[in-house]
Amino acid sequence: MAATVNFYGQPPQQAICPKGVAGLTFGFSPFKGSSQSMQNKMKMICLRKPASNKSFSKRWVNLVVSAADDFDLKLGPSPSNMIKKFYTCINEKNLKELDGYISDDCIFEDCSFLQPMQGKKEVMHFFEQLTAGMGQNVKIILEHVCDDDGFTVGVNWHLEWKTIQIPFTKGSSFYECSQKEDRLVIKKALVVTESPIKPGxxxxxxxxxxxxxxxxxxxxxxxxxxxxxxxxxxxxxxxxxxxxxxxxxxxxxxxxxxxxxxxxxxxxxxxxxxxxxxxxx
Structure with a gap:
């Protein structure tokens, strides 16, 4: 609403009340020579809270989320998000999608083995055996996932059977990723698993x-x-x-x-x- 105030000897003027970001609207008198009390009255008349403040805030939230999604799409997936999807493929035994996260010259070093696995063929053979050995109820649960704002990602994880943690199955993995066309792939990996023997x-x-x-x-x-x-x-x-x-x-x-x-x-x-x-x- 606009407030109209008439002064003697001056044509009617209209005060414009722009919407405020915080949900309040203010109107200010543009007239010269008006008293401070009249300006205060003008502010009181134009000061109002929109009836649709909740819907207004909701629209702003949706707008910010949409802009953030567009921003992520432009930047592409981060290495940490890619690694999370990588472990999701392992838990779901989706070997076809898992194959897309392994580079052709990948070097996968698991400290439980004497020699590292080299090349996509050896690495995928390892994951075929791993997913088969996990059965239907064992899942890899990620505890912490962190990256260095580059292409290196560190992960702490453990195994669970039907949401129950399995003893002596904690581990840490470190991944070095690289860009392949429009997606990220794992170029090098180091896996360290908790030993069941505790020599102290x-x-x-x-x-x-x-x-x-x-x-x-x-x-x-x-x-x-x-x-x-x-x-x-x-x-x-x-x-x-x-x-x-x-x-x-x-x-x-x-x-x-x-x-x-x-x-x-x-x-x-x-x-x-x-x-x-x-x-x-």
């Missing part, structure tokens, strides 16, 4: 003894650190020729025993969950 202070003692040997024999230490695969092959040959005939049967029995224990534990857990669901669910 033994690791510190072992580290102190190993570093003492390195300091006493620096040349041998330098050769060992530069050629670890030679020592690995040498130890494997000794194991195959001397220890394998005795250790392998024991190891196979140990694995069968743990498989039996795991099945019994799963059966007991399912029984307890079924009982709780039936009586308290």
């Amino acid at each position: 202070g033994i690791v510190l003692t072992l580290l102190r003894n190993v570093t003492a040997i390195f300091d006493d024999f620096p040349q041998a230490a330098e050769w060992l650190l530069k050629s670890p695969h030679v020592i690995t092959r040498f130890c494997l040959k000794i194991y195959i020729r001397l220890l394998a005939p005795f250790v392998n049967p024991l190891l196979a029995g140990y694995i069968r025993a743990w498989n039996l224990i795991a099945r019994l534990f799963a059966l007991a857990l399912n029984t307890v969950l079924h009982f709780l669901k039936k009586n308290f669910g």
Whole structure:
């Protein structure tokens, strides 16, 4: 509404009341020589709160969200968002879409394996085995996802079975991404998984003894650190020729025993969950 005020000797004038961002509208008298009290009255007349303030604010929110979406579309997906979609594909076992996030020359290094996987074919074979081993109820749950405003992303995660965290399944992954046409792909990955063996202070003692040997024999230490695969092959040959005939049967029995224990534990857990669901669910 516009307020009209007549002064003697002057034609009628109209005060314009523009809408304020905060939901209030103000009108100011443009006349010269008007008293301060008359200006205050003018402000009181024009001061009003729009009836549709809630809908007005809602329209502003929708406008800002729409502008933010357009801005994201122009910039393209961020590395952190891409990694989240990557893990979603793993949980949903969508290997076809997962293939699009792996570069042709990808190097995937998992510390649980002796050698890194190189190339899309080896990496996808790993994820085929991983998704098959996860079954229908195991999911990878992301705890923290952070990037460096560039192409490197760090992730902390753990495994859950039907929303129940599985012990000793925490891990951290680091991804180096690259731009391929209109999308981001994983160029290099490093995965570190929690060890079920907790040696504690033994690791510190072992580290102190190993570093003492390195300091006493620096040349041998330098050769060992530069050629670890030679020592690995040498130890494997000794194991195959001397220890394998005795250790392998024991190891196979140990694995069968743990498989039996795991099945019994799963059966007991399912029984307890079924009982709780039936009586308290």
